[in-house]
Amino acid sequence: MTLPTPDSKFVQQVEKAASRIPPLWPLKHFVAVNPFLGLTDQRFDAAAHTVQQVMNANMLMSRSYYAEQILSGRISERDLEVAAKEHGLSVNDLKRAAAQPSPAADVHKALTVAEVLDEEKGTHFARIVTEEISKWCASYYDQSQAVWTMPWKDLPIYAAWRAAAKFDRQPEVLGLPQFRKWVSQLSEQPLEAIRQVTDALGIPENALEVYLHHALSTVSGWASYVRYQTWDAELGGVKKDDLIQLLAVRLSFEYALYKGHFSIQRPWNRATFRMAHLDTSKPNLKVELALQRAFEHGFQRSLLGQLAGQQSADAPTRKAVQMVFCIDVRSEVFRRSLETVSADIETGGFAGFFGLPIQYVPLAEDEGNAQCPVLLQPGLKVPETLQGSSAQQQKDAVSSRLLRKQSMQVWKAFKTSAVSSFAYVETAGLGFGFKLASDSFHITRPVKHPSAHGLHEHEIRQLGPDLSGFSADQKLTLAQNMLGGMSLKENFARLVVLAGHGSSTVNNPHASGLDCGACGGHTGEANARVAAKILNDPAVRVGLKAKGIALPSDTFFVAALHNTTTDEVTLFDTENLPDSHMPDLKQLDLWLDQAGTLTRTARSRYLGTEGQSGQKIEQDIARRSKDWSQVRPEWGLAGNAAFIAAPRSRTHKLNLGGRVFLHNYEWKQDSGFKVLELIMVAPMVVASWINLQYYGSTVDNRAFGSGNKVLHNVVGGTLGVLQGSRGDLQTGLPMQSLHDGEKFIHEPLRLSVLIEAPRVEIDQIIQKHGNVRDLLDHHWLYLIRITEEGGFERYLGNLQWEKVESN
Structure with a gap:
């Protein structure tokens, strides 16, 4: 059998379809990703049609939602006028349309063979295919959850799937006749297999990209996870074709379904014809796009109204405290509260990794977390150490940590092994009654950082970054870039606090999504402590002075962590401050407590505790942070709508609502x-x-x-x-x-x-x-x-x- 050879144009179309898929970071460092990342080469309005036609999804709200915004006054007459003019409509057109239900989509949509079969025969093959691929991907990419691992994990994705498919009778049991026979006919090379399938299905050239994009969208979650794998590799300079291999897996099911159900040839031909004639410029979403524009104009109108008249101030006088937070919208509320409690405090905003593209390696580990935005590759490794300890103390702490880690691994293996698991439940089950009760009544605190396990309390307090691997030039460059990025070059306060942020939550798979995205989905404590240590280095200060940045001798940098769930702030390494600054530190602690109370009160309206006393609100929020059944320990970045890069004087008097x-x-x-x-x-x-x-x-x-x-x-x-x-x-x-x-x-x-x-x-x-x-x-x-x-x-x-x- 002669297999079709993919030409360069075909390969480009396959790669273009694959590029439409955004990456999905795993739970251990879950970060926000633009789900339309692969569509930004299109205009927003064209992409809305692409999403509707190719992905069978929506990029706009229902008309009833916009009608509610008009009724509440959130969308004003002026907003409708602006949007109507931009979209060639009238205000009455928009009002009439908003008052009607959203019409059923009258556009052609891309389809797979599985979906055509379901439409024609009332089957459920689309769901079956997605579930079979999902089950297989979960096994292939498993990271120690499964007790028995897949034997083909060392093979590329497509080769591993083919090896498993030879033995897997499940698709045939589920109604895919002779599945293994049809799959065995396909090429072992993923691109050749894709070409083989698309030729067999008769996909026109002008429908190819649409069909392939749609096929990937039927397993969009796993496709996005695979795209993350390739993204991560590409940052390191390695190109991978894993997503194309997953596409070959997905199309193998299409081939088997088509071969096993030739009776759908006519409806399938109609489907391919429609895919070849999709038109993303069709203005069927014109009204919804105009209503969305009116909605956004209303927000901008309100924001610009607040900012109007706010002038940039001259250079301020010296403050007692300057506190630099991450630009995260949750920090805006705390910053406003802090400046409210004292006019002697100035706050600033900077990306929460503080310009440090580091990998922070916990004690006794070989590799650590990338504490920087996912757009960057960490260039510096910072090991964790017991600060101020002897070599023997360091060695003992590492041994304790390793012993604890090994014990946990052995215990997990015992609990989950086929021999001991049932006996374990019988004998130890009741012993977990106290843990369930303590978790339910919030007796326990959230777990500590992994490097704390196996260490004494005084050792935990000593954990900190080791900068011995940094050269003098590296530290000076980092310091200069940090201060420049923060627009902080003069009028330094006696205390300059660098506040990273993290979230306190339990039983939450997406917990890292509430931490600092600028720190790669981790808390910002490590970056803040490294930054403060560099900026307090006497040699660095000498170098900065030579570059025109003179840090006063009585200015000291302090690292902090803002808990965005409880709005508590923890200060680190304060024992390194001189005695002369202890009164400053005591005053700062008081201000932080007062700001925390104000911030919790401001947030209480969204947490169901508005109108209660400050103490009751604090207790309720602390409870939420420890409640394993709580689905909303905090609201995260909900409400985010704007980004402002300007002097603080433009915004410091304004209540921007944490948005x-x-x-x-x-x-x-x-x-x-x-x-x-x-x-x-x-x-x-x-x-x-x-x-x-x-x-x-x-x-x-x-x-x-x-x-x-x-x-x-x-x-x-x-x-x-x-x-x-x-x-x-x-x-x-x-x-x-x-x-x-x-x-x-x-x-x-x-x-x-x-x-x-x-x-x-x-x-x-x-x-x-x-x-x-x-x-x-x-x-x-x-x-x-x-x-x-x-x-x-x-x-x-x-x-x-x-x-x-x-x-």
């Missing part, structure tokens, strides 16, 4: 505008990922979210979750992170980015970076420039701007 990413930026200090470029290509892009993850999970939770959190089951140890016991791997956020049971807490709005900087410099950065230009020119986010006088200009695309009124 804005706040990044300090002083363009007059930015020689060469390197900081502006970094902000636009990194924090701005990451913020858009977060924003669009929340957006996608809200507009279509089935396609881009993860359903009901109560029904989640962890797969493969740390890979992800299933909804129940089967189906595809889930991707985005659960409904409980977006909806309180009665209404959506998150509003699906594209990110509004406001930057105070010269227009010509912004234009040059847009021209230089294609991914940034795609986001802006294709309207995946809005860009508004704050002028030096406090006015506003909106970016229209193609380097064109227009003046915007703030009313």
Whole structure:
């Protein structure tokens, strides 16, 4: 049998279809990802049609949702006028349409053979295929959850699947006749197999990309996890074809179904004809797109109204405390509270990894976590050590940690082995009664960091970063970049606190998603402590002075961790401060306690405790953080809608409702505008990922979210979750992170980015970076420039701007 040889054009189409799939990070470092990442080369409106036709999903809310916003006044008459004019409609058109139910989609959709069979014969092959592939992927990628591992894990994905398929009778039992026979006819090479299948199915050339993209979307969760694997490899300079191999697996089922059910040839031909004539420019979503634009204009109108008249202040006088937080929207509330309790405090915002692309290696481990945005590869390794300890103490601590780790592994093997598992339950089951009771009544605290296991309390307090592997030049460069990125070069306070953040929660598979995305889905404690240690280094300070940054001798940097669930702040390594700063530290502790109370009170309206005393609110929030049955320990980044890079003086008097990413930026200090470029290509892009993850999970939770959190089951140890016991791997956020049971807490709005900087410099950065230009020119986010006088200009695309009124 002569197999078709894939030509270069065919390969390009396959790779293009694969590129439409966004990555999905595993639970151990779950981070927000733009679910439309592979579509940003299209305009937002065109992508909405692509999603509807190719993925059978939605990128816009129902008309009834927009009608509610009009009725509540959230969308005003002025907002409707702006949107109607932009979309060639009238205000009455929009009002009439919003009052009607959303019409059934009248567009052709891409289909698989499995879906055509289901339509024609009333079968359930689409579900069966997804479940069979999902089951196999869970076994192939398993990370120590399974007791018995797959014997083909050392083979590439497609080869491993073919090896297993020779013995697997399950598809035939489920109604796929002669499945093993048909699969054995396919090439051993994934690209050849894909070409073989598409030829057999008669896929027209102009339908190929659509069909392949749709086929991958039927296993979108696992496809996204595989895309993460290739993404991670590509950051290290290695190109992998794993996603194409998974596509070959998916199409093998198509081939077997087609060969086993030739009676569907006519309806299948109709399906391929429709796929060849899909038109993403068809304006069937014109009304919904206009209503979404009106919704977003309403938010922008309100935000610009708040910002109007807020002038950039001259250089401030010296404060008692400067505290730099991550730009995370949850920090905005705490920052406002902290500045409320004392005028002697100044806060700032900077990406929570503090410009340190490090891998932090816990004590007694060989590898650690990448404590930086997933767009970056960690370039520096920071081992954890017992600070101030002797060599023997260090050795003993490592031994204790290793012994504890080995004991846990042996105990797990005993509990899960085929011989001992039943006897273990019989004899030890009652012993877990106390643990269940203590967990239920919140007696226990959330578990400590893994490196703390096996250590004494005093040793845990000594754990910290070892910077002995850093050269003097590296530390100086890092220090200069950190201070430049924070726009912090003068008027240093006596205490400068660098606050990372993390979330306290238990029994939550997506816990890392509540930690710091800028730290790769981990807490920011490690980065804050490394940053403070570098900036307190006397040699570094000498080097900074030579570069024009003079740190006063009485300025000391302190690391901190902001717990975004409880709004408590922990300070680290304060024993290294001189006695002269102990009164400052005591005052700071008092201010932090007061700010925590104010912040918890502000958040209480979303947690059902509004109107109660500060003490009662604090107790309730602490309980939530330890409650293994709590589906909402906190609201995370729900509500995020804007990103502002400007001096703090533009926003410090405003209540922005915990909806804005706040990044300090002083363009007059930015020689060469390197900081502006970094902000636009990194924090701005990451913020858009977060924003669009929340957006996608809200507009279509089935396609881009993860359903009901109560029904989640962890797969493969740390890979992800299933909804129940089967189906595809889930991707985005659960409904409980977006909806309180009665209404959506998150509003699906594209990110509004406001930057105070010269227009010509912004234009040059847009021209230089294609991914940034795609986001802006294709309207995946809005860009508004704050002028030096406090006015506003909106970016229209193609380097064109227009003046915007703030009313």
